[in-house]
Amino acid sequence: MLERGFRWLCASAVWLPIALLAVLLTDVVVEGVGRLDWAFITSFPSRKPEQAGVWPALVGSVYLVSLTALIALPIGVGAAIYLEEYGERRLLGSIIEVNIANLAGVPSVIYGLLGLQLFARVLGMGRSLIAGALTMALLVSPIVIMAAREALRSVPQSVRETGVALGATRWQVIRQVVLPMALPGILTGAILAVARALGEAAPLLVLGALAFVSFVPDGLDAPFTVLPIQIFNWVSRPDQAFASNAAAAIVVLLLVLLVLNSLAIVLRDWSSRRRGDS
Amino acid sequence: MSVLRKLGVRPGSLVMAVTAALTAAPTLAGCSSSQGRENLDKLVAVDGSSTVYPISEAVAEEFQRRHAARVTIGVSGTGGGFKKFCAGETAITGASRPITAVEIAACERGGVEFIELPVAYDGIAVAVHPANDWARVMTVAELARLWEPGAQGKIVKWSQIRAGWPELDVHLFGPGVDSGTYDYFTQAVVGRAHASRGDFTSSENDHVLVQGVVNDRLGLGFFGYAYYAAHQDELALVQIDDGDAQNGAGPIAPSPATIADGSYSPLTRPVFIYVSVAAAKREAVADFVEFYLARGGQLATEVGYVPLPEPVYARARERFAARTTGSMFEGGALLGTPSVLSTLAGFAVDQPFEGGS
Amino acid sequence: MGARRPSSRRLVEHALELGLLACGLVTVLTTVGILYVLGSETAAFFAEVSFAEFFGARHWTPLFADPQFGIRPLIAGTFLTSAIAIAVALPLGLLAAIYLAEFASPGLRRVLKPTLEILAGIPTIVFGYFALVFLTPLLQRVVPGLAGFNALSPGIVMGIMIVPMIASLSEDAIRAVPRSLREAAWGLGAGEAQTIFRVVLPAAYSGIAASIVLAVSRAIGETMIVTIAAGQRPWLTLDPRVPIETMTAYIIQIALGDVPADTLAHRTIFAVGTTLFVLTFVTNLIAQRLTRRFREGGYE
Numbered sequence: 001m002l003e004r005g006f007r008w009l010c011a012s013a014v015w016l017p018i019a020l021l022a023v024l025l026t027d028v029v030v031e032g033v034g035r036l037d038w039a040f041i042t043s044f045p046s047r048k049p050e051q052a053g054v055w056p057a058l059v060g061s062v063y064l065v066s067l068t069a070l071i072a073l074p075i076g077v078g079a080a081i082y083l084e085e086y087g088e089r090r091l092l093g094s095i096i097e098v099n100i101a102n103l104a105g106v107p108s109v110i111y112g113l114l115g116l117q118l119f120a121r122v123l124g125m126g127r128s129l130i131a132g133a134l135t136m137a138l139l140v141s142p143i144v145i146m147a148a149r150e151a152l153r154s155v156p157q158s159v160r161e162t163g164v165a166l167g168a169t170r171w172q173v174i175r176q177v178v179l180p181m182a183l184p185g186i187l188t189g190a191i192l193a194v195a196r197a198l199g200e201a202a203p204l205l206v207l208g209a210l211a212f213v214s215f216v217p218d219g220l221d222a223p224f225t226v227l228p229i230q231i232f233n234w235v236s237r238p239d240q241a242f243a244s245n246a247a248a249a250i251v252v253l254l255l256v257l258l259v260l261n262s263l264a265i266v267l268r269d270w271s272s273r274r275r276g277d278s
Numbered sequence: 279m280s281v282l283r284k285l286g287v288r289p290g291s292l293v294m295a296v297t298a299a300l301t302a303a304p305t306l307a308g309c310s311s312s313q314g315r316e317n318l319d320k321l322v323a324v325d326g327s328s329t330v331y332p333i334s335e336a337v338a339e340e341f342q343r344r345h346a347a348r349v350t351i352g353v354s355g356t357g358g359g360f361k362k363f364c365a366g367e368t369a370i371t372g373a374s375r376p377i378t379a380v381e382i383a384a385c386e387r388g389g390v391e392f393i394e395l396p397v398a399y400d401g402i403a404v405a406v407h408p409a410n411d412w413a414r415v416m417t418v419a420e421l422a423r424l425w426e427p428g429a430q431g432k433i434v435k436w437s438q439i440r441a442g443w444p445e446l447d448v449h450l451f452g453p454g455v456d457s458g459t460y461d462y463f464t465q466a467v468v469g470r471a472h473a474s475r476g477d478f479t480s481s482e483n484d485h486v487l488v489q490g491v492v493n494d495r496l497g498l499g500f501f502g503y504a505y506y507a508a509h510q511d512e513l514a515l516v517q518i519d520d521g522d523a524q525n526g527a528g529p530i531a532p533s534p535a536t537i538a539d540g541s542y543s544p545l546t547r548p549v550f551i552y553v554s555v556a557a558a559k560r561e562a563v564a565d566f567v568e569f570y571l572a573r574g575g576q577l578a579t580e581v582g583y584v585p586l587p588e589p590v591y592a593r594a595r596e597r598f599a600a601r602t603t604g605s606m607f608e609g610g611a612l613l614g615t616p617s618v619l620s621t622l623a624g625f626a627v628d629q630p631f632e633g634g635s
Numbered sequence: 636m637g638a639r640r641p642s643s644r645r646l647v648e649h650a651l652e653l654g655l656l657a658c659g660l661v662t663v664l665t666t667v668g669i670l671y672v673l674g675s676e677t678a679a680f681f682a683e684v685s686f687a688e689f690f691g692a693r694h695w696t697p698l699f700a701d702p703q704f705g706i707r708p709l710i711a712g713t714f715l716t717s718a719i720a721i722a723v724a725l726p727l728g729l730l731a732a733i734y735l736a737e738f739a740s741p742g743l744r745r746v747l748k749p750t751l752e753i754l755a756g757i758p759t760i761v762f763g764y765f766a767l768v769f770l771t772p773l774l775q776r777v778v779p780g781l782a783g784f785n786a787l788s789p790g791i792v793m794g795i796m797i798v799p800m801i802a803s804l805s806e807d808a809i810r811a812v813p814r815s816l817r818e819a820a821w822g823l824g825a826g827e828a829q830t831i832f833r834v835v836l837p838a839a840y841s842g843i844a845a846s847i848v849l850a851v852s853r854a855i856g857e858t859m860i861v862t863i864a865a866g867q868r869p870w871l872t873l874d875p876r877v878p879i880e881t882m883t884a885y886i887i888q889i890a891l892g893d894v895p896a897d898t899l900a901h902r903t904i905f906a907v908g909t910t911l912f913v914l915t916f917v918t919n920l921i922a923q924r925l926t927r928r929f930r931e932g933g934y935e
Contacts, residue, residue, distance in 0.1 A: 006828040007738055013730030014739075014747055017798045021754050024765050031768075047335050047581065078658025086652055096659040099666050105849075105919040106912065107856025109883050110669060112890070113908045117672040121896060138665050145662070169644065171651045199758025202858040202883070206890040206904075215348045223350060228760045228859075235764050235863055237485040238492055238509055243768055250761050261756065354892065361895050427701055431694065449782055449868075449878060455698040456892050476696025476703065479784065479868035479878050482892050486867070490878070493771065493783020 028254075032247030040248055044215075045230070049241035054249050057230035059216045060129075061198060061256075064226055067133035068140060068197045073190055075137070076144025083145075084152040085174055104142040111139045112206025120207055127208035130220040135203050140193035147189020151182035151271075184271030191264040195257055201228035227253045320562045323368040325352035326359025327458050328484050329400055329502040330372030330549050336577040337570050345569075347562040355456025355482045357381075360552075364388040369557030370567070374400065374458030374502070374549045376607035391555040391603045395567070395594045396622055397574050399584035401532035402463055402545040403506035404516040405488075407495045412436070412443050415529040417519045418544065421467045424448070424498075430475035436496075450478035451490040451499030457482055458549075463500055466544035488513070503532050504582030520544055537584045548586070548622050555601055571595045590622065673912055676905030683899050689906070695869035695885075697903045698894070704903070706910060708869035712879035713911075715786045716793065716861055717854035719875060723794025724850055728801025729843065733831055735802065736809035748806075751799040759796070763863035766792040771864065784866030784878035793860055797850045804849065808842020808929055809835060841929035845922045852918040856911065858883040882911045 043053025079100075083093055115135030125131040155178050163173035179186075204226060217224040227249060234246035324334050331353050338349040354362065356373045363371035364385040377385075377394065385392055404421070406413050413436065423429065424439050436443040453460040455472065460480075465471040479490055484501040491497040492512045506513055517529035526541030536542035551570065557563045571594050575585035585591075606621050681689070684704045692705025731751070735744055771788040775781045781788075812835050820830040836843065866878030867888050880888070886904045894901045 003827045007734075010730045010734035010738060013727045014734050014751070014802075016727060017731070017754055017795050018747075018750055020795050021750075021757075024757075024761070024769070027765070027769050028761065046339060047332065075658045075661050078655045079662060082652075082655035082659040086655065092656065092659070096662055099662045101923065102916065102919065103662060103665060105852055105915060105922075106669065107858065107883065107915055109856070109858045109886050110673075110908055110912055113886070113905065114665070114669050114672050116890070117676070118668055138661075141662060141665070169648050171648055195756065199760070201758075201760050202862075202887065205887050208890070228758055231760050231764065232859070232863070235760075235767060236483055236489070238489040238512075246764055246768075250764060253758065254761070257756070257758070358892060358894070427699075430696070447877065454888075454892055456894070470700075472700045474699060476699040477694060477868065477870060479866055480698075481867050481888070490783055490866070493775075494878075496780075496782065 025254075028247050028250050031244055032249070032251040035244045035248035036251055040245075041252065045233075049239060049245055052234075052242075052245055054227065054230055054252060056216050057225050057227045057249070058252065060224040061226040063129060063217055064132050064136065064204075064224065065194050065197045067129065067220075068136040069190055069194050071133060071137035072141050072144050072193055076141045076189070076193070077148045077186055079141070080145045080148030080152055081174060081179075084149055085170065085178070100142050100145055104146070107202075108139055108200055109202045109206060111135055112203030114138065115203060115207050125221070127223055128221045129217050129224045132204055132207055132224065132226075135207055136197045136200065139200065139203060140197050143193045143196060144189050147192060148182070148186045151185020151189070152178065154185060155181045184267050188264045188267050188271070191260050191267070195260045195264075198226075198257060198260070199228060199253070201226070201232055204229060205232070319560055320347045322347055322349045322370065322563050322566050323352075324349060324370045324372065325354050325362050325368045326370075326372035326551075327356040327374040327549065328353045328453070328482050329356075329374035329457075329459050329504075330397070330551065332504055332581040333398060333549075333574060333578050333583060334370075334372055334551070334570075336581050337566075337574055340573060340577065341566055341569050345562070345565060347566065349566065353482060355454060356458030356461065357456040358482075360384070363392070363552060363554065364390050366390055366554070366556070369554055369560075369563045371552050372549070373552060375462045375547065376550065377552060377605050379608075382605065392552045392605075393555060393558070393598055393601060393603055394605045394607075395551050395553065395571065395598060396548045396586060396590060397551055397570065397594075398549050398578040398586060399537050400547060400549050401503040401537040401542050401584075402459055402466075402500050402547070403503045403532050404498065404500045404518065404545075405491050405506055405513040406498050406516055407491060408512070408514045409495045410498075410514060413439075413498065413516060414514065415517045415519060417521060418467055419521075421518070422469070424450075425452075425464070425474050426468045427473050427475055430477050433475075447496055449490070449494050449497045450475075451487040451497055451501075452478050452480055453484065453487065453501065454480040454482045459484075459500070459502060462547050463545065503537065503584075506532075507582035518542070518545060534584045549583075553598070555603060558598075558601065567598055568595070571598060586622075669912070673905055673909045676902050677909045680899065680902040680906040684906075693871050695880075697900050702900075704906075706882075706907065708871045709880060709882045709885055709907060710910070711871050711873070712786070712861075712865065712869070712881040713855055713883070715873060715875060715879060716790045716857075716865060716881055717851060719787060719790025720793035720797060720854040720857075721847070721851060723791055724797040724801055725847060727794070728798045728846070728850070729805055731798065731802040732805035732809055732843075735806045737827070737831060737835075748803070751802055754796060755799040757796075759857065759859040760863075762792050762796055763789070763860040766860055766864035778876060781876045782866075782878055784864065784868070785876050786865055786879050787875040789860045789864040790875065792864070793854055793857055796860075797853055800850050800853060801846045804846030805839070805843045808839035808846070811842065811929075812838045839929075841925045845925035845929060848918050848922040848925060852915045852922065855918070856883065856915050858887060862887045882907050886911075 040053045041058065042055050043051060044055055046052040079096065083096060112135065115131060119125050119131040119134050120127060159177055159181065160173055163177050231246050231249045231253070234242045234249065324338070331351060334351050338351060341347070342349060356375060359368070359371035359373065360377065360381045362368045364381060365388050377392070404416065420439055424433055433439065434447060435445055436448050437445045461471045464474050468474060481487055484505045487499045487501045488505050488509055491499040492509060506515065515531050517531045519529040520543050522543065526536070526543070530536050530542050532542045532545070537546050540546055553563070553567050558567065571591055575591055578585050688704050689706055692703050693707055694703040694705050695708045696703045735747060739747060766788045770792060771781070771783060771785070774788055778787065816834055816838055817830055820834045825833065861881045862884040865881060865884060867880050867884060868878040869880045869885070870877065872879065885907055889901070889904045
């Protein structure tokens with residue numbers, strides 16, 4: 001009897017957070033869906049809540065996250081290749097590994113401080129799109145590196161040995177054989193990094209975000225805003241109408257994340273099926 | 279994925295194509311250098327007071343409907359706004375108090391000449407939660423006892439402000455030190471600008487302050503009257519008694535009427551925009567300021583402010599047209615209601631100031 | 636085997652390897668960058684403010700006339716919200732881990748685990764919105780004297796957010812305990828709950844402890860939930876019903892305001908940032924040690 005009670009207790013411990021998640025999502029959707037329409041997505045922020053929209057924030061998010069991926073992917077994959085293919089028994093390799101483990105645990109707001117001081121001030125980029133992208137790239141690199149390493153590790157050693165035996169150089173083996181096989185895993189890592197970058201507000205707030213951005217960023221040095229910051233602005237206003245706007249913007253953000261994560265799952269499935277064949 | 283392979287597309291190249299397209303977009307949009315210069319020309323950078331922000335926001339919205347300029351508005355606070363303004367980073371800065379001597383010197387050092395333009399009246403409202411039925415009238419002396427530097431850590435319960443009030447904690451909300459509202463309030467209430475206790479919820483974002491009091495039965499906060507007006511169903515006003523029968527005896531609550539005639543004392547003040555002469559050379563900035571002075575009064579009413587008398591606006595327009603520089607307020611030395619308001623009255627020579635004396 | 640290759644080929648190979656090394660070194664440079672940025676500004680800060688004041692003073696009022704630089708109120712704020720978060724996440728996470736490891740069928744586990752992971756993937760701004768707009772008004776009906784900004788609401792929400800972390804890592808640790816241990820216990824007549832609490836959990840201790848310490852680190856570093864819902868009032872208290880301010884929220888507050896750079900007031904964000912960094916670094920280090928012990932097998 002006690003056993004049954006204990007089992008039930010454990011089960012409820014799993015279901016309680018899930019139930020709260022459902023409540024949270026329901027609340028947000030109910031609050032926001034009424035506000036969500038094409039006009040909301042394509043309008044600019046306004047003092048009148050019913051006219052306000054997320055367009056600059058949405059475009060800013062897309063630009064920022066694309067730039068972040070463009071910077072973080074080559075660096076992250078490069079680092080992963082080095083660690084897996086070249087650096088296994090070397091001192092530099094272990095130093096890099098330790099660094100990645102530590103960086104993954106640093107609060108995102110600290111990256112904001114780094115970006116503020118290094119990119120915005122010392123390098124003179126100011127509160128611009130490129131400064132934001134560089135900061136976010138540093139934040140998500142550990143994710144890319146860890147996922148890429150997993151992907152590279154999943155490529156059987158025999159493949160590499162065959163390549164070398166056929167006379168190819170290390171790099172040729174990597175580029176023409178290993179990387180294509182690891183690509184789905186790498187893409188999964190890219191998508192996870194992008195999803196993370198999309199949801200972050202803290203480092204960008206530290207870097208500097210404008211309260212009223214009425215245009216779409218038009219260059220790397222332009223000021224910008226992103227969806228999470230727009231949500232933050234609206235949540236900070238006590239009007240109930242702005243709370244609805246915030247909820248609607250959250251729905252937009254969650255939908256984009258849902259699409260991205262589903263893509264990652266599809267890719268993961270496809271890659272494991274592919275590995276099953278070879 | 280097999281579909282893509284049938285089309286002869288390899289995933290790698292697809293990824294590259296997509297990323298190329300996504301990154302080409304921003305660079306194409308702002309591509310050539312001439313386009314960049316044009317964009318810079320049409321950029322009107324506004325910053326400064328969170329009190330002036332709603333007016334500037336309304337003006338900017340209407341302005342951008344009619345003109346091809348782009349207006350950005352930051353909310354760094356009056357002090358923070360001046361720092362950027364005197365460094366040449368912004369074209370226009372909003373201020374809820376006159377510029378101080380220190381800031382005038384900073385502008386001189388930065389080579390920035392400014393044009394001082396009043397745009398509206400504002401009252402600083404002291405508000406509590408509707409369930410707070412004891413603190414609906416306060417004297418300036420009581421406010422001082424609550425907010426002065428010595429109160430930090432000591433005056434923490436309502437009963438310490440006035441005997442007979444409940445033995446409950448008081449949770450204070452107020453603007454941060456970069457705020458002109460903060461400067462004006464401390465000068466008017468405590469007697470010295472920038473002098474207050476530090477253990478309260480401070481935010482440059484007045485919305486956060488309103489949110490704080492609306493949700494806290496034990497809260498008391500001060501912020502611009504417009505922010506109260508936007509939430510009057512969720513807040514209760516504290517009537518202020520300044521002990522001076524000359525400008526209205528007894529406790530007075532802020533309202534468009536009492537603000538306009540100066541009887542809501544000492545917490546009524548004009549708010550300003552300061553325009554950089556150098557920036558005003560650009561058509562976009564000049565157009566924006568002229569639009570501000572033409573429509574600002576009406577838009578101010580829409581967002582809960584009290585417009586200045588029309589002759590004052592007319593004089594402000596003349597002042598801008600003549601690009602007259604310098605401040606009327608002796609570097610902030612005249613901070614404190616009666617002298618600020620009467621100086622403004624003297625500004626509009628044709629129209630004597632009603633009320634206040 | 637060495638097939639002879641032209642030296643140009645070898646040069647290219649070498650250059651590529653160096654290029655890849657450079658990519659790896661970016662992470663090292665990031666760490667160096669963080670340490671340098673935090674360190675230099677913090678050193679400049681402590682040139683003007685004594686350690687005694689920073690750690691001893693009871694008020695944090697760096698921007699006001701007569702500024703005081705005691706970090707205790709901020710640490711108290713961080714501690715309060717984190718403690719509430721762990722108080723929520725620990726029992727829920729541990730019991731959930733036990734359920735997933737011991738009681739759930741493989742099919743159910745395949746569904747429940749990813750669902751819990753969704754919690755971990757939701758942006759924290761959404762949780763912040765939820766804490767302020769939904770949970771605080773709800774709690775105000777139940778908890779007497781709960782202010783609009785308080786430590787309780789964001790603490791609870793943070794706890795829920797952290798549950799997957801504790802659950803997932805603890806589950807791994809529990810499942811790694813060899814079956815033989817359990818069978819020995821059953822053989823001696825122990826019931827399920829007894830076996831779990833007296834035998835399995837102690838055996839899985841390192842892994843579970845690692846997950847808790849990681850969760851603590853996560854809670855300390857959390858920014859958006861507390862910035863939105865906990866308030867901006869540095870206040871040395873253990874009362875979860877009143878407005879407070881955490882270290883992370885303070886950094887955001889100053890960043891959103893406009894304190895000019897190179898002033899003492901601006902440097903406070905780096906001093907606070909360094910404190911935050913040291914705290915999370917130490918907790919992460921402890922977690923790594925515990926994880927290593929778990930991986931090497933802390934049980935017979």
